[in-house]
Amino acid sequence: MNSMHIKVKRVSVGAFTLVELLVVIAIIGILIALLLPAVQAAREAARRMQCTNNLKQMMLGWHNYADNYKGNFLGTTHANAPWANGMTGHTWVPRLWSYTEQQALAADYAFGTEWYLNAAGVLYMAPLQARVDWYYCPSDRRGAMFTHDANHRARGNYLINYGNDWLWAGPNAEPTYKREQFRGAPFIMNKIQNLSAITDGLSNTLFMSEGLIVNNDSSPGAWGSFMDPRDTTNMFMTMQTPNSSQPDSIYDSGCCAGTPCDGTTPGLCIRAPGYDQYRAARSRHTGGVNAGLGDGSVHFFSNTTGEATWVALGSSQGGESVSIP
DSSP states (O other): OOOOOOOOOOOOOOOOOHHHHHHHHHHHHHHHHHHHHHHHHHHHHHHHHHHHHHHHHHHHHHHHHHHHTTTEEOOOBOOSSGGGTTOOOBOHHHHHHTTTTOHHHHHTOOTTSOTTBOTTSOBOOHHHHOOOGGGOOTTSOTTOEEOSSSSOEEOOSEEEEOOSSOEEOOTTOOOEESSTTOOOOSOOTTOOEEGGGOTTOGGGSEEEEEOOOOSOTTOOOOTTOTTOTTSGGGEEOSSSOTTOSSOEEETTOSOOTTSTTTOSOTTSEEEOSTTEEBOOOOOSSSSEEEEEETTSOEEEEETTOOHHHHHHHHOSSOOOOOOOO
């Protein structure tokens, strides 16, 4: 019996040529290039939403604070001057602790003495070193600290509104507003305010917005040093529109943006000439800043927001007609 032999013809499959491989790599690169901006935009949208939620939490805190004191509220106080009226120096941040689920920090903090001391008058920075989530916009540098001097403390991104004008504070002189067109502000240094005094309406008055943090903890730069009540590190004014190209003017800041010790955007900060101080709302979001209004709502304001609109939103008693852009 003859055995049957079946011949199988082998067909060889050639490998990718170099040209084909380069084409595939190029296509993958194009797809990644197309997708990357969308991924980055989605991440920034999520960061901006978290920043919005931080401001909403703080605005709710301000209302709970005012409710507890019959509509009264107090921002930053400065102690080292004759006009302090017996007040000790603190920024607005510790005042919100009890109303933003940070009661333990508030209990560990001595409001009856200076911001860097405990009740016994001894240097004690532990409460100010806590890095609370709502201090930081996630588009900036989370967990940032001020470590340039012995009083290490948390930095933060949020500022309170000091109105539509700049501050002038000469030696031992009470801070006053520089120009005649000052139209009131929800926060004024060492002044107890009441919600009823905001005659422009809470929905037409800015309470809070954002500020930038310097790029390294050891910098003496003032940006983000919002625990220090001694200058404009914890406030903004609306004489400059959001993310203005005009520099901030900060008294005795040590150094400003654009100098080697900061590493932030060049030209956006100068050391205050004389005692003139002002600071714009700024953020690392694309195209604008988040800001909280007195009614508790939070809005995104474009860099193209008109000066007249921004000035009107910054005042509390100007009587302007304004619509939220």
